[in-house]
Amino acid sequence: MRYHKLDLNLLVALDALLEEGNVSRAAERIYLSQPAMSSALARLREHFGDQLLVPIGRRMVLTERAQTLRGEVRAILLRIQQVTQPLGGFDPANAERTFSIAASDYFSIVVLPHLLAYCSQHAPGVHLDVYPLSPRLSEGLERGDIDLLIVPSIYALPDYPQSTLFEDPWVAAAWSDNPLIGDTLDEERYFALEHVIKRENHAMFPPLDERMLSGLKRRRKVASSVPQYSLLPMCLPGTPYLATVQAGLARLYAQWLPLRLMALPLAIPPLIEIMQWPHHKIGDHGIRWLRESVAHVCASRFARGEPREAFSPQS
DNA sequence: GCAAAGGTCGCACAGCGCTT
DNA sequence: AAGCGCTGTGCGACCTTTGC
Numbered sequence: 001m002r003y004h005k006l007d008l009n010l011l012v013a014l015d016a017l018l019e020e021g022n023v024s025r026a027a028e029r030i031y032l033s034q035p036a037m038s039s040a041l042a043r044l045r046e047h048f049g050d051q052l053l054v055p056i057g058r059r060m061v062l063t064e065r066a067q068t069l070r071g072e073v074r075a076i077l078l079r080i081q082q083v084t085q086p087l088g089g090f091d092p093a094n095a096e097r098t099f100s101i102a103a104s105d106y107f108s109i110v111v112l113p114h115l116l117a118y119c120s121q122h123a124p125g126v127h128l129d130v131y132p133l134s135p136r137l138s139e140g141l142e143r144g145d146i147d148l149l150i151v152p153s154i155y156a157l158p159d160y161p162q163s164t165l166f167e168d169p170w171v172a173a174a175w176s177d178n179p180l181i182g183d184t185l186d187e188e189r190y191f192a193l194e195h196v197i198k199r200e201n202h203a204m205f206p207p208l209d210e211r212m213l214s215g216l217k218r219r220r221k222v223a224s225s226v227p228q229y230s231l232l233p234m235c236l237p238g239t240p241y242l243a244t245v246q247a248g249l250a251r252l253y254a255q256w257l258p259l260r261l262m263a264l265p266l267a268i269p270p271l272i273e274i275m276q277w278p279h280h281k282i283g284d285h286g287i288r289w290l291r292e293s294v295a296h297v298c299a300s301r302f303a304r305g306e307p308r309e310a311f312s313p314q315s
Numbered sequence: 316g317c318a319a320a321g322g323t324c325g326c327a328c329a330g331c332g333c334t335t
Numbered sequence: 336a337a338g339c340g341c342t343g344t345g346c347g348a349c350c351t352t353t354g355c
Contacts, residue, residue: 023341036324036325038340038341039324039342040324042342
């Protein structure tokens with residue numbers, strides 16, 4: 001079948017070639033043999049009057065024309081996917097589908113188990129592929145690789161729809177036998193003690209608590225830094241250190257570790273967790289169901305900015 | 316409606332060029 | 336020299352077109 005002298009099947013091959021930059025991997029990607037993909041590339045070269053991919057040593061490199069085609073071809077295919085998706089709702093009980101979610105370690109630990117339980121009960125054929133946050137989130141959403149992004153509101157990507165999921169206040173956590181800490185924690189002691197903090201791994205994701213505290217004039221004494229919030233509670237037992245952790249995460253770890261949780265003696269805003277999704281999947285009933293399911297699970301775990309289980313400083 | 320002819324596409328295989 | 340990746344060739348399967 002031709003459309004304006006172009007076999008539209010070649011668009012799929014072109015997309016794979018432009019994304020992979022390699023004939024063999026492109027063939028594998030769309031379940032063609034390597035010679036068939038080579039043939040497709042030859043036809044594409046003839047159609048566009050451009051080499052598209054040129055060999056540099058053992059690598060294939062995209063030409064300038066190919067670079068400009070890359071985003072446009074991807075957008076066309078996503079639009080086709082949007083237009084051709086079957087009408088009618090998403091039937092979670094009978095659906096066989098895998099959703100891709102990008103989320104922080106915090107969300108993965110605090111909410112994901114409950115989301116998986118919800119899915120296993122209501123949508124046994126639905127599978128969730130969860131990926132860590134990366135600097136290429138926007139590209140993942142644009143390409144359709146990520147169905148749902150779940151991040152703190154300050155990490156929100158501009159130009160994508162979003163919805164607030166819940167709020168979680170910050171608490172101070174310490175070893176339950178820490179002799180330097182009494183029953184309560186005041187601001188003087190908070191800044192007098194040494195802290196274990198989450199360090200900045202990428203400029204796109206500055207540590208949330210550090211950013212909240214940046215409005216204050218005082219700085220914390222840092223004893224050690226770790227790459228993830230989920231590691232903070234585990235670093236505390238047996239140490240004199242303090243950590244500033246999301247209440248939901250702190251309460252979870254306090255069930256297994258000898259931790260003392262205390263209300264933070266500082267007026268810093270709570271963590272606000274949001275979800276975002278790609279524009280071209282707004283009409284996707286499956287992703288709408290996923291969003292509603294995530295919101296439902298979060299609502300059952302968090303209510304009005306407080307964890308469902310009332311926060312107790314000594315728990 | 317059916318059969319033959321022609322065109323297209325993908326596969327297997329072989330060959331070539333480059334890198335290690 | 337071996338391995339890797341791309342290209343070319345021959346063949347078969349499938350689809351479309353054409354003639355009856």
